[in-house]
Amino acid sequence: xxxxxxxxxxxxxxxxxxxxxxxxxxxxxxxxxxxxxxxxxxxxxxxxxxxxxxxxxxxxxxxxxxxxxxxxxxxxxxxxxxxxxxxxxxxxxxxxxxxxxxxxxxxxxxxxxxxxxxxxxxxxxxxxxxxxxxxxxxxxxxxxxxxxxxxxxxxxxxxxxxxxxxxxxxxxxxxxxxxxxxxxxxxxxxxxxxxxxxxxxxxxxxxxxxxxxxxxxxxxxxxxxxxxxxxxxxxxxxxxxxxxxxxxxxxxxxxxxxxxxxxxxxxxxxxxxxxxxxxxxxxxxxxxxxxxxxxxxxxxxxxxxxxxxxxxxxxxxxxxxxx
Amino acid sequence: xxxxxxxxxxxxxxxxxxxxxxxxxxxxxxxxxxxxxxxxxxxxxxxxxxxxxxxxxxxxxxxxxxxxxxxxxxxxxxxxxxxxxxxxxxxxxxxxxxxxxxxxxxxxxxxxxxxxxxxxxxxxxxxxxxxxxxxxxxxxxxxxxxxxxxxxxxxxxxxxxxxxxxxxxxxxxxxxxxxxxxxxxxxxxxxxxxxxxxxxxxxxxxxxxxxxxxxxxxxxxxxxxxxxxxxxxxxxxxxxxxxxxxxxxxxxxxxxxxxxxxxxxxxxxxxxxxxxxxxxxxxxxxxxxxxxxxxxxxxxxxxxxxxxxxxxxxxxxxxxxxxxxxxxxxxxxxxxxxxxxxxxxxxxxxxxxxxxxxxxxxxxxxxxxxxxxxxxxxxxxxxxxxxxxxxxxxxxxxxx
Numbered sequence: 001x002x003x004x005x006x007x008x009x010x011x012x013x014x015x016x017x018x019x020x021x022x023x024x025x026x027x028x029x030x031x032x033x034x035x036x037x038x039x040x041x042x043x044x045x046x047x048x049x050x051x052x053x054x055x056x057x058x059x060x061x062x063x064x065x066x067x068x069x070x071x072x073x074x075x076x077x078x079x080x081x082x083x084x085x086x087x088x089x090x091x092x093x094x095x096x097x098x099x100x101x102x103x104x105x106x107x108x109x110x111x112x113x114x115x116x117x118x119x120x121x122x123x124x125x126x127x128x129x130x131x132x133x134x135x136x137x138x139x140x141x142x143x144x145x146x147x148x149x150x151x152x153x154x155x156x157x158x159x160x161x162x163x164x165x166x167x168x169x170x171x172x173x174x175x176x177x178x179x180x181x182x183x184x185x186x187x188x189x190x191x192x193x194x195x196x197x198x199x200x201x202x203x204x205x206x207x208x209x210x211x212x213x214x215x216x217x218x219x220x221x222x223x224x225x226x227x228x229x230x231x232x233x234x235x236x237x238x239x240x241x242x243x244x245x246x247x248x249x250x251x252x253x254x255x256x257x258x259x260x261x262x263x264x265x266x267x268x269x270x271x272x273x274x275x276x277x278x279x280x281x282x283x284x285x286x287x288x289x290x291x292x293x294x295x296x297x298x299x300x301x302x303x304x305x306x307x308x309x310x311x312x313x314x315x316x317x318x319x320x321x322x323x
Numbered sequence: 324x325x326x327x328x329x330x331x332x333x334x335x336x337x338x339x340x341x342x343x344x345x346x347x348x349x350x351x352x353x354x355x356x357x358x359x360x361x362x363x364x365x366x367x368x369x370x371x372x373x374x375x376x377x378x379x380x381x382x383x384x385x386x387x388x389x390x391x392x393x394x395x396x397x398x399x400x401x402x403x404x405x406x407x408x409x410x411x412x413x414x415x416x417x418x419x420x421x422x423x424x425x426x427x428x429x430x431x432x433x434x435x436x437x438x439x440x441x442x443x444x445x446x447x448x449x450x451x452x453x454x455x456x457x458x459x460x461x462x463x464x465x466x467x468x469x470x471x472x473x474x475x476x477x478x479x480x481x482x483x484x485x486x487x488x489x490x491x492x493x494x495x496x497x498x499x500x501x502x503x504x505x506x507x508x509x510x511x512x513x514x515x516x517x518x519x520x521x522x523x524x525x526x527x528x529x530x531x532x533x534x535x536x537x538x539x540x541x542x543x544x545x546x547x548x549x550x551x552x553x554x555x556x557x558x559x560x561x562x563x564x565x566x567x568x569x570x571x572x573x574x575x576x577x578x579x580x581x582x583x584x585x586x587x588x589x590x591x592x593x594x595x596x597x598x599x600x601x602x603x604x605x606x607x608x609x610x611x612x613x614x615x616x617x618x619x620x621x622x623x624x625x626x627x628x629x630x631x632x633x634x635x636x637x638x639x640x641x642x643x644x645x646x647x648x649x650x651x652x653x654x655x656x657x658x659x660x661x662x663x664x665x666x667x668x669x670x671x672x673x674x675x676x677x678x679x680x681x682x683x684x685x686x687x688x689x690x691x692x693x694x695x696x697x698x699x700x701x702x703x704x705x706x707x708x709x710x711x712x713x714x715x716x717x718x719x720x721x722x723x
Contacts, residue, residue, distance in 0.1 A: 063722075066445050067445075068723040091445060092345060092447050102437060102439065103439060103442075104433070105437065106364055111360065112439075115357045115360075115361055115443075116439075116446065117357075118351065118353040119446040125353070
């Protein structure tokens with residue numbers, strides 16, 4: 001194979017529509033299966049949340065993807081390059097923070113980036129200044145990392161990712177240790193990276209942040225991906241909740257239970273909570289209101305509560321039942 | 324439900340990965356330079372390295388210079404051959420190895436313990452290249468430091484050397500030829516006969532002469548017979564008094580007998596010895612660093628690695644170099660400290676050898692377990708290669 005065709009091959013492999021693609025990826029630690037046949041498809045150019053409770057195997061999957069530990073079974077590719085066969089080519093355009101970002105405490109932020117840049121292509125060294133500026137650390141770049149706060153280390157970790165001009169960023173719990181302002185900065189930074197066409201895979205258990213930041217998510221539980229897709233589609237599949245403020249909620253529940261309505265009805269001091277199956281039409285809501293009013297119950301307020309990622313997450317994961 | 328996300332956002336145009344030979348096991352100059360900088364910026368470690376490799380010899384020599392300057396009759400010159408051998412084979416040899424091993428263990432484990440190793444691995448750079456970059460980076464620190472310490476020792480030992488040679492307790496001019504020493508001995512016959520080391524039989528023509536010369540080395544400082552003379556000869560005073568010419572002749576003959584020992588004595592180390600021992604010390608330092616690096620990388624932490632290296636150098640090596648353990652002598656020969664001791668330049672006492680006598684490189688020291696130079700070289704190469712392979716293997720297979 002000539003050098004030219006090798007170059008072509010690099011482009012061809014990098015043209016995959018998936019930033020991350022895994023098939024049956026499995027990682028065991030003794031008897032414990034940390035990653036269990038994971039099938040994950042992360043499209044390019046989006047913010048993708050990888051969600052799961054603590055101990056679900058999020059970090060382990062990231063470590064496997066990045067070659068920090070080996071997989072026991074399955075295949076995977078990053079930016080179209082099969083890993084580990086073309087791991088060097090794939091990781092050349094990947095930036096990652098795994099666990100908490102740690103650095104040489106006796107070096108400054110800039111010197112730490114120089115150490116990391118030396119392992120990348122020569123152009124990486126020239127990106128150090130702009131990376132520091134982008135994460136808002138320029139003014140502290142020449143301070144020793146030992147003096148950095150947790151939030152500053154997180155930002156330095158992102159800067160370390162950016163010096164490689166990555167097409168794919170994999171950030172493991174990037175919001176950890178950040179104050180609200182820091183979380184907002186991080187969220188905006190991730191969104192700006194996505195706006196540039198980069199792909200950001202965000203592992204987190206902070207569902208609210210993921211919902212605000214990401215376009216699509218995968219839910220992992222006990223090492224297995226149980227759902228994945230755009231957030232809007234996933235939430236559309238979640239059950240609908242009606243909150244009704246009314247008089248005589250107990251009689252109201254009895255009234256509704258006497259019908260063919262498929263719903264879970266809970267009585268609250270000031271009214272009713274009605275959980276309807278996913279995909280319930282709006283006509284059903286009108287029917288509920290009509291039944292209650294015709295039964296002589298006064299309605300003060302009827303509200304459709306939008307399913308949040310958090311409530312949906314709790315529905316689909318097993319942790320709630322465990323507790 | 325598992326659907327393929329279609330988020331409909333623009334993505335960066337696929338680009339070829341940079342062709343910077345990231346998979347190559349050969350480290351780039353930039354990697355070596357940044358590792359060098361990372362190690363050099365460890366203030367505590369650098370202070371310890373400088374203190375031990377440069378500070379201890381420098382402070383020792385400065386104190387001796389000051390003492391000699393203020394009380395020259397009480398304290399001898401700061402430099403000289405004896406001081407040189409003591410500092411080179413005693414201080415720089417042992418402490419240089421330990422400090423090099425400490426630096427090596429730090430280089431081998433710091434990235435891991437400080438959480439930077441995974442950042443480096445995520446770059447896609449060959450782990451072997453990451454390991455190999457540490458070798459020139461660390462050596463670029465420890466080799467010059469030891470060279471500075473060694474240069475200070477050489478400088479002081481040459482320029483602050485005694486003006487006369489102390490041979491068997493007698494101040495003798497240095498650099499004399501055989502005839503010159505004999506001539507000098509004839510002029511200092513009593514000192515030579517009483518102090519120089521010699522053994523003669525009863526039939527020796529100089530026996531009556533040396534036995535006549537009274538030496539004030541008796542129990543109370545009084546005159547006693549020369550004990551080196553064979554028994555049965557008349558005590559001093561009872562024999563016929565030798566002429567002054569006979570006494571000078573006897574002293575010349577003794578000088579002739581001692582000349583082989585005399586030529587091995589120096590006021591200060593020769594240029595040849597300094598070059599050889601400098602290279603030898605650097606070899607020891609390189610071994611210490613490479614083994615420390617491999618061990619640090621293998622076990623993934625510095626403290627245990629350093630303790631093991633100190634035990635090897637200070638406890639195991641002296642014992643295994645001298646003990647005669649039946650059936651295990653070949654195993655003992657595999658100790659790297661014994662191998663380097665056998666490569667010590669002639670004229671330099673080896674570590675733990677009791678000091679003093681010339682070692683005569685290549686196994687000349689009778690106290691050491693015998694080992695050929697070829698075996699010694701093979702042992703050293705095996706240690707360098709073996710520990711490097713072990714350290715690199717662990718780094719390549721370790722979960723980051």
